[in-house]
Amino acid sequence: MTPSARTQAAIELLDQIIAAARESGAAADTLIARYFATRRYAGSKDRRAVRELVYAAIRKAGDRPENGRAAMLLVADADPALAATFDGSTHAPAPIGKDEPRARAGVAPQWLTKALRASGLDGAALTDLAGRATLDLRVNTLIADRPAVLAALPEAEATPHAPDGIRLPTGTNVEALPLFNEGALEVQDEGSQIVGLAMQAKPGQRIVDLCAGAGGKTLALAAMMANTGTVLACDTDRNRLSRLAPRATRAGAAIIETQLLNPTREIEALSEWAGRADGVLVDAPCSGTGTWRRNPEARWRLTPDRVSRLQSTQQQVLSVAATLVKPGGALVYIVCSLLDAEGTDQVTWFLGAHPGWTIAPLSLPAGAVHGHGVRLEPGRDGTDGFFVARLISPC
Numbered sequence: 001m002t003p004s005a006r007t008q009a010a011i012e013l014l015d016q017i018i019a020a021a022r023e024s025g026a027a028a029d030t031l032i033a034r035y036f037a038t039r040r041y042a043g044s045k046d047r048r049a050v051r052e053l054v055y056a057a058i059r060k061a062g063d064r065p066e067n068g069r070a071a072m073l074l075v076a077d078a079d080p081a082l083a084a085t086f087d088g089s090t091h092a093p094a095p096i097g098k099d100e101p102r103a104r105a106g107v108a109p110q111w112l113t114k115a116l117r118a119s120g121l122d123g124a125a126l127t128d129l130a131g132r133a134t135l136d137l138r139v140n141t142l143i144a145d146r147p148a149v150l151a152a153l154p155e156a157e158a159t160p161h162a163p164d165g166i167r168l169p170t171g172t173n174v175e176a177l178p179l180f181n182e183g184a185l186e187v188q189d190e191g192s193q194i195v196g197l198a199m200q201a202k203p204g205q206r207i208v209d210l211c212a213g214a215g216g217k218t219l220a221l222a223a224m225m226a227n228t229g230t231v232l233a234c235d236t237d238r239n240r241l242s243r244l245a246p247r248a249t250r251a252g253a254a255i256i257e258t259q260l261l262n263p264t265r266e267i268e269a270l271s272e273w274a275g276r277a278d279g280v281l282v283d284a285p286c287s288g289t290g291t292w293r294r295n296p297e298a299r300w301r302l303t304p305d306r307v308s309r310l311q312s313t314q315q316q317v318l319s320v321a322a323t324l325v326k327p328g329g330a331l332v333y334i335v336c337s338l339l340d341a342e343g344t345d346q347v348t349w350f351l352g353a354h355p356g357w358t359i360a361p362l363s364l365p366a367g368a369v370h371g372h373g374v375r376l377e378p379g380r381d382g383t384d385g386f387f388v389a390r391l392i393s394p395c
C-alpha cells in the first residue's frame with residue numbers, strides 16, 4: 001500500500017470506529033481485525049502502519065469526531081509527511097481543503113474532563129490517561145517463579161512494583177511462548193496485579209470473587225493461596241465466566257469453583273456463603289476510565305447516564321458482598337476508574353449504609369492514598385488506573 005492508501009484506510013476505519021462508538025457497536029480492535037480480514041493485499045507492515053494512524057487519531061481526539069477524515073486531519077496538522085498523503089491520487093484522500101473541520105483535540109469529552117479534574121487529576125496525570133500501555137504479565141507462582149521466568153525470557157524485565165510481574169516488549173506474541181502455554185504466565189496489567197494484593201488472601205481461606213469475569217484476579221488469588229482453601233468465582237455474564245475454567249486448568253489452579261449469578265437474585269444463590277467468607281473481592285463493573293491506555297475510544301462511548309447506572313450496580317454488588325463477609329472479614333472494593341463517583345464516593349455511601357464497617361489502611365507496592373483508599377494512576381505509577389479500598393466487617 002502507498003502511504004496515501006494507508007491514510008485512506010485509516011480514515012475508513014475511523015469512520016467505522018466512530019459509528020460503533022455512537023451505536024454501542026464493536027470495539028476498535030475488532031473492527032480493525034475485520035477490516036483487514038477482507039483486504040488480503042495489505043501486508044503486515046501496512047496493517048501496523050494503518051493501526052498506528054488509527055490509534056494516533058483516537059488518542060488525540062477527546063470528543064467523538066464527526067468523521068474519520070476530521071480525526072485524521074487533527075493528526076496531520078502536526079505531521080507534515082502525513083498531511084502530504086492527502087494528495088487526491090488513486091486510493092488517496094482528497095487534498096486538504098481550506099477551513100476543513102478538525103476533530104477537537106483533548107483528553108476526553110468536556111463533561112468527563114471536568115469530572116476527572118474534580119477527582120483530583122490535572123496536567124500530565126490527566127493527559128497520560130490515554131497514553132500507551134505496557135505489555136505486563138503475572139508469573140503464576142503455582143508453576144514457576146519470576147527469577148526463573150526472567151532467566152528463560154531475556155527480552156523480559158521485572159515490573160517495577162508488582163512482585164510477580166514481568167514486562168515484555170509491546171507486540172510480543174504471548175500465545176506463542178512455551179511458558180504461556182505451560183500456564184506459567186497470565187497476561188495481567190501491573191496495576192491489576194497490585195490491587196489484587198489488597199485482598200491479602202492466605203492459604204486455607206474461603207474467598208469470594210464476586211465480579212470475577214474471565215478470572216484475571218481469581219487466578220491470582222488461587223496462586224496467593226498456594227492452591228489451598230476455596231475461591232468462589234461469580235459473575236452475571238455467562239460468556240466471561242465460562243472462559244475461567246480452561247484458564248484455571250492451564251494455570252493448575254485447583255481451588256476455584258464458579259457460580260453464574262442472576263443479577264437480582266445473588267443473595268439467594270449465595271446463601272451457603274452468607275457471613276462465612278474470610279474475604280470478598282468486588283472488582284466492580286465501572287466506566288473503565290483507568291483503562292483508556294488500552295481502549296482509548298472508550299472515552300467516546302461514555303455518557304453521564306451510563307456512569308450513573310454503573311454507580312447503582314456498584315452499590316448493589318457492594319450490598320451483596322457485605323452479606324457474605326464473616327465478622328471481622330474483609331471486603332475489597334476495586335474499580336478501574338479514576339472518577340471519585342465510582343471510587344471513594346462509593347465507599348462513603350457504603351459506610352453510611354452499613355454501620356459498623358471500618359476502613360483498613362492499605363500498604364501496596366505502588367499508588368497513593370486517595371480518599372478512603374489507594375489510587376493507581378497511569379502517569380505516576382505507569383499502570384492502568386485503579387481505585388481500591390479495604391473494608392472490615394464488624395465483629
Ligand SMILES: C[S@@+](CC[C@H](N)C(=O)[O-])C[C@H]1O[C@@H](n2cnc3c(N)ncnc32)[C@H](O)[C@@H]1O
Pocket residue numbers: 210211212213214215216217218234235236237240261263266283284285286313316317
Ligand atoms: C471489572 S469486570 C471484572 C474483571 C475481573 N475481575 C478480572 O480481573 O479480569 C466486572 C465484572 O462484573 C460483572 N458484573 C456485572 N454486574 C454484576 C453483578 N450484579 N454481580 C456480579 N458480577 C457482575 C461483569 O459481568 C464483569 O465481568
